[in-house]
Amino acid sequence: MSVKNWLKERFPIDYAKFIEINENIFMKEPIPNHLKKWYYCTGATPLILLALQIVTGILLTFYFMPSPEMAYESVRHITQDVRLGFWVRGLHRWGSNLMIIALLLHMTRVFFTASYQKPREINWMIGVILFFLTLTFSFTGYALTYNQLSYWATTVGTNMFDAVPVIGHSILVFMRGGEEVTANTLTRFFTFHVGMLPPLIILFLAMHIIILRIHGVSEPEGYEKGYYSFYPHHFYKIIIITLFVLCVLSTLTIIYPPGLGTPADPTVTPTHIKPEWYFFPTYRFLKLVPLNIGIIVSGLFVVGMIFWPFIEPMLSKNKSTRTKIAWVVGAMVIILTVGLSVWETVVA
Amino acid sequence: MTEEKVKSRREFLRGLGIASAVVIAIGVFFRNVLAYLYPPAKEKTYHKYLVAKVDEIPVGKAKEMTLSNQPIFVVHLEEGYKVFSGVCTHLGCIVRWEEQKGRFYCPCHQGIFDKTGVVTGGPPPRPLDEFEVKVDKKLVFIKTEDKMEGPWT
Amino acid sequence: MDTVKAQQWLIGIFSTLLIVILIIVASVEMKKSASEKPYVEIDKKSAQCITCHEKQNIAVKQVEAWKESKHAVMGIGCTECHAAEEGDFDAFKCPQSDVLVASHPTPKDCAECHDQEVEEFENSKHAHQFWLFANADRSIFENPISARHGCEQCHQISNVWPDGSVGECDACHPKHSFSIEVARQPETCGECHIGPDHPHIEIYNESKHGNIFAARGKDWDMNYNTTNNEPIPIEAPVCVTCHMDGNETQPMTHDVSARLAFESQAPWSFRTVWDEENLGTWEEKRGRMEAICASCHSPNFYKIYLLTADLVNLQYNEMRRMFVYWTKKLTKDGKISQIKVGDKTYSNPVINGWDEKPEELMYYAWHHEGRRFRHGAMMMGADYTQWHGIWELQEDMVEMITWAAEHGDAEAQKWVDSNHPSKFAPYALYDIPGSAWGIPTRTNTTPFLYNNYPDYWERIYANVEEAYKNNLLSKDQWELWLERYENRDHYLGTKYKDNEAVKELFDMYQKRNAIDKKAFNEQAVKLDLPGKPFYKK
Incomplete structure (x- = not known):
């Protein structure tokens, strides 16, 4: 094995140790029994989707051009001219949608199993940050297609920051690269989307996983204690999810390929403008109340979400009462989210 | 044959089936990705493009014009018309038509082509690139590639 | 089955599914919505014209139109068609340049290629x-x-x-x-x-x-x-x-x-x-x-269609004969006159004339009604053969003879005084049994001439044969006509007019017609309003 020796000379590390670490950390990672149920495994899905988003995203940058003249035209080119371009674009678009669904499922699971409780509060907070990073990803990515709807979603979306007290206007100018939505906005969004957000999300994701591994997966009550090793059971499970996700994305792309819309026209606002569906709850809520109040309440909601693991213990000293209140809060948030989304979808 | 052996063979075939399905699935996936990355080679089509009228250039003379921002030369020879690309076949400099000498001269490395495009001196490895010429009634046409308006061609 | 095995099966199933889907993906090609325009190479000479025209804003749209043309793609620029030499009838210099151009390219210029x-x-x-x-x-x-x-x-x-x-x-x-x-x-x-x-x-x-x-x-x-x-x-x-x-x-x-x-x-x-x-x-x-x-129709159809249209054209000539007869006669009798200076005439009793009613009628009966009658028949415009054609032709004829009678022509007066239905066909007739569209079973039971002249078809036969002998119909057409003539019971549909099914249907519609007629009488004709009119007779 000359190649092996050649490598060993250049990377003089203890291979026995390396294999042992690999065995301990990955292959034989103890997985609690309850993870055999798929609904406890929703954390892996966003990870897989993220990997897929990175791959398809890189592929899209081969053809995409972030300028007002070329953005729409290049998206059209990808969709209509490039071989399988519609598929790569479809995977990316549907991937972003499924990622948000996957995250919502994951958060729901974590919330109702109360996995955010001591000592895992920090990981919950990182998780919430990851969720908002994902939304930012979606928002910036949607703007890049530069059609009428996405252009005006960007205009309206960035305008909302103006209502944020004190720093709002600075944020708006920073995001738009000026007072108005211009060519600067597009290049900025492109830089956010492909340059700044990916390392950020990877950084937070690494922290999320390291903390998870340090503590181990939280175990819900009522399950028989016991573990099985990562390989082969859980490894296979992840492969199945990957294959399944790819099947679903490809099928969705074929049946509902993302459209192009009409090219962005800064002089004409379409009669019905809407953000992407995952902003529907916020959008509908902001329609219901004055903008200032809406922004403040939304801000408080985000803060509440981030600090939930510290808020929950303050609710009651009785553990079962606490759990009940938490469940009610969780259920309320979900019902509100779903309700507002449906409302916005049905009412044009 | 023992029960054991049958069982292990069946096991093997199943494993093989699953493994090959996985490999093919990944293969098709990457095949699609490669198809995405490589623009399809389009079959080239041509159309006629007018370069001169027959009575415009005296025999032995040449006319320079521009096609897609590249110079081309229409040479009227005794035996008919020839149309050359003005790009030197050596390193891509632009040749000059020297009317007195009836030849093309490339100033970069002293490449010389005669009026039929053949290399007569200097480093160029092959004759000047030629366009197919078609004389239709009183008009001299060349065959040139169909191109579409837009940023992708 | 243990879980590992189950998972392996799942992987196998999903892989296969993925293969299928990816192959479908690969085979689905998105439809192109944007139409592609060919790239236009603008040579130096044309570029010079275009730049100036755009700057001066003169006929800029024409430049745009040229860019859409096949000419533009093939390098046929401005001066290829607008080439001019000193002394050409349409040579002129653009005010802003010294280039000599032709203002009116003629078919001669087009003929250089076409x-x-x-x-x-x-x-x-x-x-x-x-x-x-x-x-x-x-x-x-x-x-x-x-x-x-x-x-x-x-x-x-x-x-x-x-x-x-x-x-x-x-x-x-x-x-x-x-x-x-x-x-x-x-x-x-x-x-x-x-x-x-x-x-x-x-x-x-x-x-x-x-x-x-x-x-x-x-x-x-x-x-x-x-x-x-x-x-x-x-x-x-x-x-x-x-x-x-x-x-x-x-x-x-x-x-x-x-x-x-x-x-x-x-x-x-x-x-x-x-x-x-x-x-x-x-x-x-x-x-x-x-x-x-023949690209779309069978000869059975278009040959009969065109033969019928040809007969319409020939029928027109017979009507034309009437108008020529009357205008000539009225001119001869001095009832209408030509426009002239000395001996030079500026109107013609059989072509035109503008100041007397019969001349006008004769002109319209050719130049307007007469053409509509014939061209409608040639090109499937039934309304033009009918209301804008024969109807107005007949009106013109009646008006012309009536005018002659009013101006003291005895022959015309006799025609006016006649009460016989045949007065409206004072000319020879053409006809063909049936149409190109099918067999009508009752249509041909009504015409007066069919019912009152047993030798109707013999007279028609003689006329059509005469037309054929004068090379106004081809041999092919004559034979086609003959075949219809010999089987006219079939083509006219008279052979089928008393079939049980035809009779039953026709009776049913007659009954409905009676109901219509009754309602028409009750609702309108017999209505007598009590509030009397204001004008007293």
Whole structure:
């Protein structure tokens, strides 16, 4: 094995140790029994989707051009001219949608199993940050297609920051690269989307996983204690999810390929403008109340979400009462989210 | 044959089936990705493009014009018309038509082509690139590639 | 089954599913929505013209149109067509430059490349200046300025240029795109072939052909090439499909006279003798038209259709004979007079005349009604043969004879005094048993002449035979007519008029008609309002 020796000379590390670490950390990672149920495994899905988003995203940058003249035209080119371009674009678009669904499922699971409780509060907070990073990803990515709807979603979306007290206007100018939505906005969004957000999300994701591994997966009550090793059971499970996700994305792309819309026209606002569906709850809520109040309440909601693991213990000293209140809060948030989304979808 | 052996063979075939399905699935996936990355080679089509009228250039003379921002030369020879690309076949400099000498001269490395495009001196490895010429009634046409308006061609 | 095994199965299943989906993905190609425009190379000379024209804002749209043209792609720039030499009739220098250009490219310029098309055009009646020969004296009725934007505009298509060429190519091929698509639009022909004297576009719009075009034409690609003996690519014909385009058996032609067999616009219908050296006899010309019909129709249909239309043309001549007879007689008797200066006359008792009623009626009966009657029959415009045709022709005739009677003509007075139904057919008749559309069972039971003249069909036979003997019908047509004549019971449907099913149906409608009639009487005719009118008799 000359190649092996050649490598060993250049990377003089203890291979026995390396294999042992690999065995301990990955292959034989103890997985609690309850993870055999798929609904406890929703954390892996966003990870897989993220990997897929990175791959398809890189592929899209081969053809995409972030300028007002070329953005729409290049998206059209990808969709209509490039071989399988519609598929790569479809995977990316549907991937972003499924990622948000996957995250919502994951958060729901974590919330109702109360996995955010001591000592895992920090990981919950990182998780919430990851969720908002994902939304930012979606928002910036949607703007890049530069059609009428996405252009005006960007205009309206960035305008909302103006209502944020004190720093709002600075944020708006920073995001738009000026007072108005211009060519600067597009290049900025492109830089956010492909340059700044990916390392950020990877950084937070690494922290999320390291903390998870340090503590181990939280175990819900009522399950028989016991573990099985990562390989082969859980490894296979992840492969199945990957294959399944790819099947679903490809099928969705074929049946509902993302459209192009009409090219962005800064002089004409379409009669019905809407953000992407995952902003529907916020959008509908902001329609219901004055903008200032809406922004403040939304801000408080985000803060509440981030600090939930510290808020929950303050609710009651009785553990079962606490759990009940938490469940009610969780259920309320979900019902509100779903309700507002449906409302916005049905009412044009 | 023992029960054991049958069982292990069946096991093997199943494993093989699953493994090959996985490999093919990944293969098709990457095949699609490669198809995405490589623009399809389009079959080239041509159309006629007018370069001169027959009575415009005296025999032995040449006319320079521009096609897609590249110079081309229409040479009227005794035996008919020839149309050359003005790009030197050596390193891509632009040749000059020297009317007195009836030849093309490339100033970069002293490449010389005669009026039929053949290399007569200097480093160029092959004759000047030629366009197919078609004389239709009183008009001299060349065959040139169909191109579409837009940023992708 | 243990879990590991189950998971392996799942992986296998999903992999297979993925393969299937990915292959479907690979085979689905997105439809292109954006249409591609060919890249236009603008040579230096043209660029010079274009830059200046754009800067001065002169005819900029024409430059845009040129960029859409096939010319632009092929490097046919401004000076290729607008080339001029010192002394040319249309040579002029752009005010901003020293370039000598021709202001009016003529068919001679087009012929440099399109020599076949120009030659065909020159041989067609489009290029014929008949309107200057026969109708020169018409200019006394219409004042000159009206002619500028009136008759001269359409007849520019036969303009004779100082350079000896004839015609105006851009009358149909709009400059500067020279779009075949636009040239093919029926509306292009309809720029001139419109109005009371020859409502061809209206006839086309009324026909089934025109209706299909109106319904579906917007989706048709009218840019097709027709020079390679390929099938007609559109579902129903537009004007040029029959008159110019090629099909599998016919070459495309710019000679619109190549396929016409009747001079049905003339004061008398006559079998065309136009350019027989090149085009052959009228029968050869008809053969060319039939070859186009054959793309969509069976000979059974179009031969009968065209024979019937030919008989309409011949019938017109017999009616025409009446108008000529009366205007000649009235002129001779001094009841109407010609326009003249000294001995030179400026009107003609059988062609035109403007100041007396019979002249006017005779003119309309040819130039307006007479053409509508014939052309409607040729091109499936039933309403033009009927209400705008025969009805008005007959009215003209009645009015003319009545005018003669009022002005003391005894023969006319006798006609006016007659109460016999046959007075409305004072001329010889043509007819054909049945139509191209099918067998009518009751239609032919009503005509007065059918019912009262047992020798009706013998008289018709003699007339049609005479027409055939005078080469107004081909042998083929005569035989076709004979076959119908011999089986006229069948073709007229009289053989079937008393069939059980026919009778039953007809009775049923008669009963319904009686109900209608009763209601009509009760609701309207017998209604007597109690509030009396204000005017007292």
